[in-house]
Amino acid sequence: MSYTPMIQQYLRVKADCKDAFLFFRLGDFYEMFFEDAIKASQELEITLTSREGGSEERIPMCGVPHHSAAQYIEQLVERGYKVAICEQTEDPKQAKGVVRREVVQLITPGTMMEGKGLHEKENNYIASITYFDEESFGFAYNDLSTGETKVTMLSSSFDEVLNELSLSGAKELVIAADFNNEWQRKIKERSVMTLSIEDDCSTKESYHSLLEGINQDKLLQTTSRLFNYLYRTQKRSLDHLQKVSMYQTHQYMKIDYFSKRNLELTETIRSKGKKGSLLWLLDETKTAMGGRLLKQWIDRPLVDENEIIRRQKLVETFIMSFFEREELRERLKEVYDLERLSGRVAFGNVNARDLVQLQRSLLQIPLLKELLKKLPNEEANRLSEQLDACEEVVDLLDQAIVENPPLSIKDGNMIKDGYHALLDQYRDATRNGKTWIAQLERQEREKTGIKSLKVGYNRVFGYYIEVTRANLHLLEEGRYERKQTLTNAERFITPELKEKEALILQAEEKSVELEYELFTALREQVKGFIPRLQTLAKSVSELDVLQCFATVSEERYYVKPSFSKDRRIMIKDGRHPVVEKVMNAQEYVPNECYMDADRELLLITGPNMSGKSTYMRQIALTAILAQIGCYVPASEAILPLFDQVFTRIGAADDLISGQSTFMVEMLEARNAIVNATKDSLILFDEIGRGTSTYDGMALAQAIIEYIHNRTGAKTLFSTHYHELTVLEDELSKLKNVHVSAIEQNGKVVFLHKIKEGAADKSYGIHVAQLAELPEELIIRANEILTGLEQKDEVSMRSIPVIEPKKIEEPDAQLSFFEEPAKTKSASLSSKEKRIIEKVKEIDILDMTPMQALNTLYELHKKLKG
CATH class of the missing domain: 3.30.420.110 (MutS, connector domain)
Incomplete structure (x- = not known):
């Protein structure tokens, strides 16, 4: 197939970037052809057209204006695509044949340097x-x-x-x-x-x-x-x-992907957003750099006690120095993103406003240094010494850049008067020339007597003298040269105006060109300071995160934790930091946690919704907060230094890889059991609930025994399998604790308090009642539960099954079951009652219908045998 030379050039360039959209510069547009055009028109919702390309068929084509291309490129990159920018690298006037074009940059999701896709408090x-x-x-x-x-x-x-x-x-x-x-x-x-x-x-x-x-x-x-x-x-x-x-x-403390997700460290599971995460709670940083460093610290808590204590001392100093800290926060607000400003300087896409931001940021550094010197802490004084104010950069930018420069660096008006002698000459010629033009207008009006005469300018015809047709007879013959004819007027030029025009236009053009050259030279000078600016950025970032820890710790009444050498945990009045904040005015019920060499594994029982998962998570979050150097939500805390944290909390299918909830559960459990050490922390919530009762119970017990006998990690294991509480008598380092609840007037009241010993019941039906299941369903569930709690031995078939009532009237839609016989439960045999007692311990409402049926069937077979 034969294509035009331009299309052939396009195809040659495209061959080297097959996995990217090729933005091919043609005049004022970036054009795309063939498959790129079809796909781009769909992704960007722009018009798909076509053009002749030398072959018999028309070629699909679409394009975007070059001045607004950035927004379209950003859309594509945010969706995971790459964009190759192909520019004209030859002056079209000097080209012999097709203008030479080359790819000057490949923009990809991992190489974004600016735009909305680059979030200020997140690394890319x-x-x-x-x-x-x-x-x-x-x-x-x-x-x-x-x-x-x-x-x-x-x-x-x-x-x-x-x-x-x-x-x-x-x-x-x-x-x-x-x-x-x-x-x-x-x-x-x-x-x-x-x-x-x-x-x-x-x-x-x-x-x-x-x-x-x-x-x-x-x-x-x-x-x-x-x-x-x-x-x-x-x-x-x-x-x-x-x-x-x-x-x-x-x-660093290892936190695997599953645990990071389950603990919601930087984003929540449901919304995938920052709000509701530990990062959301902590982020009182005032700079973009500090926000990014905070996220890095949360992702990688320390295991070096000396470094943790160094951070703690600075946090303590900031807490004790309220007024200095508040002043510090105000100064940090004025510091722009030094890291990314440095990157843009090196990359060549920084503008004059960016450099003004850099200058204003650097002006805050001497003030920060003085504030740190006032603090009674050697480490704060050391940080003060590390802050390099880069005075040379400040002086350079102060001399060169105007206070409010334009966005574009190619339109002039960004360099100060007095910075460069030749630029001043051009500006003087331009300014004086325009003054001369104004004077010329007055003189011509006086000379001709034409009060409506005006001297104007446009880009096509340059400067001109405009006279209405009614006044043409007043002009001196031979002095005015006609330049343009309008409907009601004529435009002229004189020899004097022509000479001044050349001087003014030349001065303006050269002034803009020289300003651009001066700016690029200035940018190169600033580039030489990039290493110093980056070092400064690191110190400012650390300072920002540490003041952030102090602010949060003081506002939320956190305490400084200490670290035990004997792997002991002692948390008094511990709280879940995020839940506590979300609850606002409501009082959060604090809890204790004590674990030592004789108390390595806590088996936690209690009703659904009582707070077992929250309690487990708050222990892990307390440990993470301690190991990033922050204070913790408690009245007192002693913790070991954990090398790893593993969690299995919540249930979710992995639909992409085709794995069920139970398979995901087992994989996460395996990850913890295989990789944990005695210095690790394991949180297991309801392990084994995704299969039949006996399978699940057997797996749960085997996992508990393996961790107790082999791994030795500090472990919190919550369960509804009350049968497992007997393990306290068999495993010396396992202790039963439970989340307390009481019944009042037939309804459950969750106390959210951890107490010693095992829970006596699960309150599953009460939870169903709180969820506002139909009243008749609740009544029937209580009827079944009452029957199952009897101790007579009968087969499962003797338990009465109530047939569904046929719904005929609208007001009967909530009546799913016939009224149970009032005398039925009184006639239960001893075997029937024993079956009911067993089933009572199974929280059916927490299962899927299929899981519930399978569980009851397995129990029936077991008891019948």
């Missing part, structure tokens, strides 16, 4: 995985907008790799072309992530200095793969990339 990571052998993976991730890069080696299964990838929250993953297909499938199941290919993992000279201190060849290959992809796609100098930081996972 792109990651890379390099496979070496079955137990050796390299993992690196980078935020191009801030320049930070981290790398580690993972020497476990691919599950650990998946966990690190999930914790990073990366939006794009760079892998080799031959990366395992099954692993790719697992990655796509876990998150919506763009996969990109980069086979080159050789180290280049352009970023060699960033790898100082990394001597392992595998780490070098992993990082180089990521850097090669960034340099290849961005096609520019990335001077803001920071020195690569190497870390090891054991330096």
Whole structure:
């Protein structure tokens, strides 16, 4: 098929970026053709047209104006697509044939540098995985907008790799072309992530200095793969990339993907939003940088006690220095995002307003330094010394940039008078020229006597003298040269005006060009300060997070925890931090938790809705808060340093991978049991409820015994299997506790208080009543429960089954059952009563109908046998 030269050029460029939308610059538009055009018209809801391309068939085509292309690019990238920007790299006037065009940048989900898709308090990571052998993976991730890069080696299964990838929250993953297909499938199941290919993992000279201190060849290959992809796609100098930081996972408390989700650390399970999470509760940061660091600290709590105590001391100092802290918070409000401003300077997309923001931010640093020096804390004084005010940058920007510059850097009016002599000359010529024009208008009116005469300007014809047709006879012959004819007037030019016009227009054009040159030179000067600005950003971020901890801790009456050497837990008046805040004026019922060498596993029983899950979660959140250096919601707290936290709370099918609720439950349980150590914390909620009663009970008991006898981790295990409470007599380190509830006037009142010993009943029907199930259904359930509680031995068939009542009238719609016979329960045999006693212990209302039927059937077979 024969195409025009331009379409052939398009196809050649497109061949090198097949996995991206190609924005092909044609004049004032970015055009797309063929499949790109069809798909883009659907995604962006723009008109699909067509054009002749040299072949017999018309080529699908759509386009967007270049001046508004950013919003369309952002839409595509937010949906996981890539966009290749192809610009004209040759002056059309000098081109011989088709204008030369090249891809100047590939914009992807992991390489966004600006726009609404880049959330100010969230990092935008792109990651890379390099496979070496079955137990050796390299993992690196980078935020191009801030320049930070981290790398580690993972020497476990691919599950650990998946966990690190999930914790990073990366939006794009760079892998080799031959990366395992099954692993790719697992990655796509876990998150919506763009996969990109980069086979080159050789180290280049352009970023060699960033790898100082990394001597392992595998780490070098992993990082180089990521850097090669960034340099290849961005096609520019990335001077803001920071020195690569190497870390090891054991330096932090491990919180796997499931536990992070179950504990709702950074987003809630239902809404997938920040509100209602631990991050939402804590975020009193005043800077975007501080917000990002806070999230990083929550994702990776410390295990180094010395570093935790260092943070605690600073938090304590801020709490004790209220007025200084409030002043600090006010100053931090004026600090813009130094990290991303630095990135934009290096990337070349910073504007004059950004530089003004940088200047204003730096002006706050001396004030922050003075505030920190006033605090009675050596660490605060040390932080003060670390704050580099970068006075040279402040002075430079103060001399160069006007206070309120325009957004565009190509329209002038951003450089101050007096900054550059030639620019001042051009401006003087422009300003004086316009003054001369005004004077010329007055002179011409006086000379001709035409009061309506005016001197004007437009871009097409330049300057002109306009005279209405009625006054043409008043003009001096031979002096005015006709320039343009209008309906009711004529426009002229004189030799003097023509000379001044050339001077003014030349000065304006050269002034704008020179301002742009001066701005780019200024940007290059600021670029030299990027390392210092990034170091400053780190210190300001830490300062912001620590004042945030102090603010939250003081407002919510948190206390400083201490750490035990004997793995002892002692929490007095503990609260769930998020639930407490959500409840607002309502009083949250605090609870104690005590665990030591003789009390390693707590078996928690009690009614549904009584607070068992909340109690378990609050223990984990208290530990996490303590290990990020924050105070904790209690009146007193002593905790061990946990190396890992595992949770199995709640139930959800994994529909994508085709796994049932029970399979997900077992996989999460396995993850905890296999990986936990004696220094770990395990939270298990209702393990075994997704199968038949005896299966579930057997699994639950076996798991409890395994953890007790083998793992030794501190464990909170909640259950409705009351039969398991006898394990307290058999397992020396297991203790029964329960969430108390009482009955008043036939209704249950949850006290939300943890007490020693086992619960006496589950109150399942009471919970159903609270859920406002139909009254007749509740009556019937109580009738069945009363019968099942009898101790006579009869077969299940002797329990009366009430037939559904036929509903004929609208007012009878709530009557599902016939009125039970009042004398029936009195005639139960001893076997029937014994069956009922067993069934009483099964919380049927907590099961699906099929689970309930299977449970009753299994019980029937067992008792009949």
